[in-house]
Amino acid sequence: MAPDRGSSPHPSTDDYERADDAGQHAPIHAGDRDYLAEQADQPQNFTLRGVLVGLAIGVVICFSNMYFGLQTGWVSGMAMPSALIGFAYFKVVARTLKLPFTPVENVLVQSVAGSVGTMPLGCGFVGVIPALNFLLKPEEGGPLDISLWKLIVWAVGICFFGVVFAVPLRREMIIREKLKFPSGTATALLIKVLHGEKDSQTPAPQHGRGSNGEPDEVRGLLQDDHPEFEGQRQEDDSDDDWKARIRLLVIAFGGSALYTVASYFVPQLHDIPIFGLPLATNWLWTLNPSPAYVGQGIIMGPATTLHMLLGAIIGWGVLSPLAKHKGWAPGPVSDWTNGSKGWIVWISLAIMLADSLISLGWLVLRPLIALVRFYYPTVRDTIRSHTWRELLTLNISRQQGYTSLSGDTSTNPLTAIKQHLDSEGEPDAPPEHLVSNRTTLIGLVGSLILCIVAVHTTFPGLIPFRLTLLSLLLALLLSIMGVRALGETDLNPVSGISKLTQLVFALVTPTSGPGAKNAVIINLVAGAVSESAALQAGDLLQDLKCGHLIGAAPNAQFWGQMIGSGVGAVLSAVVYKLYTNVYTIPGGLFEVPTGYVWVFTARLVTGKGLPPMVGEWASGAAVIFAVGTMIRVWGTNRKQRGLSGWWIDFVPGGIAVAVGMYNTPSFTLARTVGGLVSLWWRRWKGKSETPIIVLASGLILGEGLFSIVNLLLASLSVPHL
Secondary structure (H helix, E strand, C coil), X not given: CCCCCCCCCCCCHHHHHHCCCCCCCCCCCHHHHHHHHHHCCCCCCCCHHHXXXXXXHHHHHHHHHHHHHHHHCCCCCCHXXXXXXXXXXXHHCXXXXXXXXXHHHHHHHHHHHHHHHCHHHHCCCCCHHHHHHHHCCHXXXXXXXXXXXXXXXXXXXXXXXXXXHHHHHHHXXXXXXXXCCHHHHHHHHHHHHHCCCCCCCCCXXXXXXXXXXXXXHHHCCCCCCCHHHHHHCCCCCCHHHHHHHHHXXXXXXXXXXXXXXXXXXXXXXXXXCXXXXXXXXXXXXXXXXXXXXXXXXXXXXXXHHHHHHHHHHHHHHHHXXXXXXXXXXXXXXXXXXXXXXXXXXXXXXXHHHHHHHHHHHHHHHHHHHHHHHHHHHHHHHHHHCCCHHHHHHCCCCCCCCCCCCCCCCCCCHHHXXXXXXXXXXXXXXXXXXXXXXXXXXXXXXXXXXXXXXXXXHHCCCCXXXXXXXXXXXXXXHHHHHHHHHHHHHCCCCHHHHHHHHHHHHHHHCCCCCHHHHHXXXXXXXXXXXXXXXXXXXXXXXXXXXXXXXXXXXXXXXXXXXXXXXXHHHHHHHHHHHHHHHHCCCCEXXXXXXXXXXXXXXXXXXXXXXXXXXXXXXXXXXXXXXXXXXXXXXXXXXXXXXXXXXXXHHHCCCHHHHHHHHHCCHHHHHHHHHHHHXXXXXXXHCCCCHHHHHHHHHHHHHHHHHHHHHHHHHHXXXXXXX
């Protein structure tokens, strides 16, 4: 009997009737016996229950990401927490299930949840849209009042083409190049552990991948590559352990929710002056002891959070007092226009641009070097094995019996090279599990047309049609770079991609004449389109990597993400309007720092001028962090080749430092606490990763979901204490 594709072999119908694994399967009625017998060997790649549970989890993540995104710009797809929560839910309701909850269905749940949850960033609601709504000056054509229905049209219009474009990249980057996609690989590992696949002897999902049906990555997935999971492999199968995990999730969720509601009535909880009132009042050094930001720090890890802390110290401890003292930023420190808060943003922007340009430049250069190294020996050996006359006449006569790399005596050298490349990749999923070329082509053309219609419906008369086409072309090209970076480093440089697009558009947008007034708007919209495409393509390929290792059908993940993206787009538009109607934005709790970064970038590249002394300090910071990024890129490349790279985390990352500079210290300090907790738990205590992921998930989702309660209280004008 052929092995099952996409899950461990299911038990027989008799096994279902007598299964007593904590009630994992419901009693079987006689009428269901034939149905279960038919389904026993079929993986549940795409199920209604999986989609619905994924949507439910994604809605919670969407609310969380909108809340935290408007505060600090931080957004996460939360792939591993989604997989954990989906598994926990089906574990609880296992007695009511007629069919088991399989690993491939868990992949579907996680894919749908992530696609819904990332739409606040993917549709620009935490950066570009607030910038257009609130931060544009009248001479820049703003601020723009965009109605809800136009926001929905915009969101639906840009939420699909990145997903469709990711499909043809899958074979090259996952099957042929076998890029790591660390988060996708880690999520696959977690799902395998959750479903009881404890070692390499466990039957693996099969796509005809070699003699024993397992690719090298799957065989090694639960071995020494991920020692942080060693301690949990013998633990996570028991119901007692999972009851403990669920209790921890509920307790963390409840505690975070309680803090969220309490912080509405006592707003002072958001800004505790831990370093004294003078530093808090004059220089904004306070602590926001938000459980959610501690949870974010746990997920980010110690290296990133400590680099952010360094950025806070440089920005708010050194540059802010210096700018105030020298008169470069004479206004109040908290003023984005004349205060040191706005002055610092320019420095952080220069650091981000330098980091992004160096990183993206390496992403362009590295594949070219790899192609030369790969193709040159192949072409050289092929040419050496034939005379030039034979090569020139090969297409005329195929009867000369040449010996190719594949051993086929009738294959020309170019075909031999192609066959050699194909032989280097992993065998793909069965054809019936793939997204067809026809679907991909129709989807790509349709989604691009939808995006064009959405842009010109939402911003009528503001953006020339030719520039819309240019923004889409740039978005597709830069998405390839972003996806490759994600596959190699686990970082999708969407902020750098968007700023590179803004830089390109500054060169093609008129700076004088009738069209100059809309230059900033055009610049922002073009950057938003690129960011959306890169984010969505990266998210899907991260999920497809996870599904590839588990054995899930790519077409199921594709349609799951399409559904999730559509729902998330509409939901994000509605939630954004709720927040902007109830709260003062920017201001108070929601300062939308990412919106300021966007609009400042647009003004910078379109020649709108700089505050005093910003040019000198920004240039110096850009040079320093460009060198630092080069060192990190060199070290990462060494590490990928198996050489020493332990020191990389000690070289500050430009993006992390910049985020620590443009966010006020209150958020960074809380995240640093989370990073140190993660360091203590994983490194010093040597404990398994699952409990701390559960804890962080509960902390983030509790505050994110109960922000809805605070939104309701604010809309009803319930007074603070």
